[in-house]
Amino acid sequence: xxxxxxxxxxxxxxxxxxxxxxxxxxxxxxxxxxxxxxxxxxxxxxxxxxxxxxxxxxxxxxxxxxxxxxxxxxxxxxxxxxxxxxxxxxxxxxxxxxxxxxxxxxxxxxxxxxxxxxxxxxxxxxxxxxxxxxxxxxxxxxxxxxxxxxxxxxxxxxxxxxxxxxxxxxxxxxxxxxxxxxxxxxxxxxxxxxxxxxxxxxxxxxxxxxxxxxxxxxxxxxxxxxxxxxxxxxxxxxxxxxxxxxxxxxxxxxxxxxxxxxxxxxxxxxxxxxxxxxxxxxxxxxxxxxxxxxxxxxxxxxxxxxxxxxxxxxxxxxxxxxxxxxxxxxxxxxxxxxxxxxxxxxxxxxxxxxxxxxxxxxxxxxxxxxxxxxxxxxxxxxxxxxxxxxxxxxxxxxxxxxxxxxxxxxxxxxxxxxxxxxxxxxxxxxxxxxxxxxxxxxxxxxxxxxxxxxxxxxxxxxxxxxxxxxxxxxxxxxxxxxxxxxxxxxxxxxxxxxxxxxxxxxxxxxxxxxxxxxxxxxxxxxxxxxxxxxxxxxxxxxxxxxxxxxxxxxxxxxxxx
Amino acid sequence: xxxxxxxxxxxxxxxxxxxxxxxxxxxxxxxxxxxxxxxxxxxxxxxxxxxxxxxxxxxxxxxxxxxxxxxxxxxxxxxxxxxxxxxxxxxxxxxxxxxxxxxxxxxxxxxxxxxxxxxxxxxxxxxxxxxxxxxxxxxxxxxxxxxxxxxxxxxxxxxxxxxxxxxxxxxxxxxxxxxxxxxxxxxxxxxxxxxxxxxxxxxxxxxxxxxxxxxxxxxxxxxxxxxxxxxxxxxxxxxxxxxxxxxxxxxxxxxxxxxxxxxxxxxxxxxxxxxxxxxxxxxxxxxxxxxxxxxxxxxxxxxxxxxxxxxxxxxxxxxxxxxxxxxxxxxxxx
Numbered sequence: 001x002x003x004x005x006x007x008x009x010x011x012x013x014x015x016x017x018x019x020x021x022x023x024x025x026x027x028x029x030x031x032x033x034x035x036x037x038x039x040x041x042x043x044x045x046x047x048x049x050x051x052x053x054x055x056x057x058x059x060x061x062x063x064x065x066x067x068x069x070x071x072x073x074x075x076x077x078x079x080x081x082x083x084x085x086x087x088x089x090x091x092x093x094x095x096x097x098x099x100x101x102x103x104x105x106x107x108x109x110x111x112x113x114x115x116x117x118x119x120x121x122x123x124x125x126x127x128x129x130x131x132x133x134x135x136x137x138x139x140x141x142x143x144x145x146x147x148x149x150x151x152x153x154x155x156x157x158x159x160x161x162x163x164x165x166x167x168x169x170x171x172x173x174x175x176x177x178x179x180x181x182x183x184x185x186x187x188x189x190x191x192x193x194x195x196x197x198x199x200x201x202x203x204x205x206x207x208x209x210x211x212x213x214x215x216x217x218x219x220x221x222x223x224x225x226x227x228x229x230x231x232x233x234x235x236x237x238x239x240x241x242x243x244x245x246x247x248x249x250x251x252x253x254x255x256x257x258x259x260x261x262x263x264x265x266x267x268x269x270x271x272x273x274x275x276x277x278x279x280x281x282x283x284x285x286x287x288x289x290x291x292x293x294x295x296x297x298x299x300x301x302x303x304x305x306x307x308x309x310x311x312x313x314x315x316x317x318x319x320x321x322x323x324x325x326x327x328x329x330x331x332x333x334x335x336x337x338x339x340x341x342x343x344x345x346x347x348x349x350x351x352x353x354x355x356x357x358x359x360x361x362x363x364x365x366x367x368x369x370x371x372x373x374x375x376x377x378x379x380x381x382x383x384x385x386x387x388x389x390x391x392x393x394x395x396x397x398x399x400x401x402x403x404x405x406x407x408x409x410x411x412x413x414x415x416x417x418x419x420x421x422x423x424x425x426x427x428x429x430x431x432x433x434x435x436x437x438x439x440x441x442x443x444x445x446x447x448x449x450x451x452x453x454x455x456x457x458x459x460x461x462x463x464x465x466x467x468x469x470x471x472x473x474x475x476x477x478x479x480x481x482x483x484x485x486x487x488x489x490x491x492x493x494x495x496x497x498x499x500x501x502x503x504x505x506x507x508x509x510x511x512x513x514x515x516x517x518x519x520x521x522x523x524x525x526x527x528x529x530x531x532x533x534x535x536x537x538x539x540x541x542x543x544x545x546x547x548x549x550x551x552x553x554x555x556x557x558x559x560x561x
Numbered sequence: 562x563x564x565x566x567x568x569x570x571x572x573x574x575x576x577x578x579x580x581x582x583x584x585x586x587x588x589x590x591x592x593x594x595x596x597x598x599x600x601x602x603x604x605x606x607x608x609x610x611x612x613x614x615x616x617x618x619x620x621x622x623x624x625x626x627x628x629x630x631x632x633x634x635x636x637x638x639x640x641x642x643x644x645x646x647x648x649x650x651x652x653x654x655x656x657x658x659x660x661x662x663x664x665x666x667x668x669x670x671x672x673x674x675x676x677x678x679x680x681x682x683x684x685x686x687x688x689x690x691x692x693x694x695x696x697x698x699x700x701x702x703x704x705x706x707x708x709x710x711x712x713x714x715x716x717x718x719x720x721x722x723x724x725x726x727x728x729x730x731x732x733x734x735x736x737x738x739x740x741x742x743x744x745x746x747x748x749x750x751x752x753x754x755x756x757x758x759x760x761x762x763x764x765x766x767x768x769x770x771x772x773x774x775x776x777x778x779x780x781x782x783x784x785x786x787x788x789x790x791x792x793x794x795x796x797x798x799x800x801x802x803x804x805x806x807x808x809x810x811x812x813x814x815x816x817x818x819x820x821x822x823x824x825x826x827x828x829x830x831x832x833x834x835x836x837x838x839x840x841x842x843x844x845x846x847x848x849x850x851x852x853x854x855x856x857x858x859x860x861x862x863x864x865x866x867x868x869x870x871x872x873x874x875x876x877x878x879x880x881x882x883x884x885x886x887x888x889x890x891x892x893x894x895x
Binding site for chain 1: 765
């Protein structure tokens with residue numbers, strides 16, 4: 001049995017300042033930067049006509065359409081995500097389960113242009129599925145319009161929701177599962193007593209996150225929307241700033257967007273918070289659910305196969321589109337291959353630090369939620385998401401106005417890209433870690449306090465064992481998001497030193513369509529590799545967790561002694 | 562879907578890019594399709610540095626609009642000596658900033674379809690907007706804009722949004738140049754042929770057109786040159802329209818606050834020589850701004866040669882753009 005170093009008088013990093021300070025700095029600076037960026041824009045512009053918001057028919061339509069498509073996309077993504085998560089939780093031995101999980105993780109981090117290309121290859125006018133359906137049935141399907149927007153948003157977000165929800169379901173403590181199993185709870189009762197409490201903790205956060213992502217969606221809405229009737233607020237902001245140089249109007253619209261998304265977050269976070277207080281004792285030992293048998297099993301299998309096809313077909317389309325180009329590059333070698341290899345290394349040099357930074361920041365911000373009381377908790381939750389709500393070009397322009405004179409010239413561009421990518425991944429990583437981190441129950445926490453298991457030791461012995469897997473997954477998301485990033489690197493990098501997505505866009509811009517399709521496939525492969533690698537700890541989970549949990553059990557036993 | 566929603570803090574590090582402000586460094590603000598490895602940028606840099614005893618430094622911004630935006634934001638403290646990559650759609654707004662200086666170079670060597678006498682802007686390439694079609698899907702493309710507007714609904718096309726894309730704005734002006742007051746009605750008639758309106762040219766060309774979603778896409782009359790010369794396929798061709806085609810001219814200009822004006826003028830002068838222009842046809846896939854003679858790739862002879870060049874004075878465009886966009890929106894939103 002391992003011993004805690006009880007002898008030391010002061011555990012490292014146990015001072016309250018360490019638990020609140022860094023998180024407060026990160027959350028505070030994100031908020032401050034956003035406000036400063038918007039303020040700088042307004043300060044430069046003449047004051048906008050606020051009345052325009054309700055007088056202008058076009059703007060009114062845009063706001064209504066944006067809210068409508070985001071609400072619809074969010075609702076469908078959550079329902080589908082929940083169905084996937086429950087089916088996966090009920091069927092831990094489903095064949096191809098881990099492959100399906102990797103696909104689910106992948107869809108979110110794919111660059112838009114690649115994912116849309118895959119979706120079009122399957123559901124487009126001449127897509128495989130459309131052809132099959134229209135050949136055998138009288139159904140006429142048109143991708144372009146609200147259909148396509150919602151389909152693409154569900155493709156991106158339902159797997160994200162499903163992934164986080166599954167993690168929440170899996171974190172239900174084994175003793176509770178065991179009791180439920182002994183009592184023979186199934187159906188509604190099982191949902192009511194075990195699954196719903198677990199899901200309720202993370203659902204509001206996911207809903208707010210997905211809503212924000214759909215609300216601020218831009219290129220997808222335009223490509224699949226069919227025409228200007230499908231315009232989101234983000235398009236109107238881009239237009240004001242980029243083409244009309246109307247800073248005032250851009251800032252005004254950005255504030256509307258921030259207000260709508262921010263209100264959703266605040267509302268959701270309030271709702272979600274109370275659930276955190278429920279006592280939870282978590283041992284990550286798996287107990288077989290009693291409800292995964294018989295007819296349910298068949299139903300789950302059917303659902304999972306459908307989901308797998310929904311996710312896999314577009315990826316297969318990307319594979320088919322990209323294979324010729326990638327094979328040509330691999331066979332011919334030469335500069336194309338060298339370019340791709342260099343771009344890959346460069347991408348990882350940015351993405352791995354970015355992933356690590358996002359995970360670290362998320363932990364620090366979440367520490368606020370644990371220790372800093374409800375107000376700080378709410379602040380931390382919203383602050384991490386604020387960067388998603390303000391259009392990047394607004395924030396960028398504002399900050400540029402603000403900081404330009406104080407910045408010198410240097411070549412630290414790539415380090416900065418990693419830093420910004422890390423911050424961008426923060427809302428996702430936070431959602432992934434929130435559940436597991438809050439899983440420490442009151443009794444254990446109190447006991448740990450009494451025994452002086454604080455600071456670093458508390459982290460090492462109480463949190464680490466149960467956080468290992470979520471952390472690895474969070475790291476994979478952070479790395480993957482950075483790996484697929486095009487926006488930041490396009491602005492900060494240099495074209496002579498492209499990352500893989502930049503290379504892809506350069507090839508597109510120069511008509512190298514086949515090469516670009518090959519690069520897209522390569523990017524997909526890299527992302528798959530990242531998620532597969534970071535999920536490896538999961539395979540050794542069962543053996544190790546027993547061992548790691550000795551420490552916890554010691555605490556638990558001591559209580560009864 | 563995150564790529565655009567997440568470009569956080571875009572402004573912070575941009576100034577970091579313009580490194581190495583030595584005495585003999587010429588800083589050129591440009592966009593990615595010029596500066597990328599496959600674009601003309603690297604070849605131009607090598608050729609110019611070979612003759613100037615200086616360093617040519619590109620600062621790459623997302624698009625022509627961003628170059629202008631950056632210039633406006635930086636004002637008199639800008640690092641730019643030359644801006645390269647504005648076009649006839651953005652040059653009037655650029656002129657109004659008052660941040661550009663007269664180029665005072667001779668423009669006799671220019672070989673454009675229109676007469677060009679501008680004291681601020683030097684053209685470096687040009688092209689016509691055109692619909693590129695897939696000959697396998699559409700053996701008989703429309704022969705005029707009118708025929709396209711009245712085409713049956715089965716003919717679907719992909720266009721770009723005039724609010725976010727240069728060719729998109731080009732089509733808006735094209736329709737305006739041909740139909741004038743009737744443009745709104747004609748847009749309404751065209752709307753059932755429009756499969757979708759994408760944010761940028763790349764979105765439409767890669768994700769949709771190359772997937773065979775529609776047989777026709779708004780692009781440039783020079784696009785087939787690339788497919789013929791490099792892809793070695795004649796499958797994609799531009800449809801020639803009887804009414805004529807709208808012209809786009811890409812320009813560069815000297816920046817007023819620059820401390821390297823002499824060097825910058827050398828560069829603009831160099832821009833109108835074969836050493837610069839020979840990189841244009843296949844790397845920017847546009848027509849060179851001067852007569853390249855035998856150096857013009859053979860495939861350029863096989864492109865459409867519109868009889869009629871349509872062009873609206875940039876000052877008029879700048880003034881009317883907003884009302885024309887509103888007209889388009891009203892026609893397209895039922």
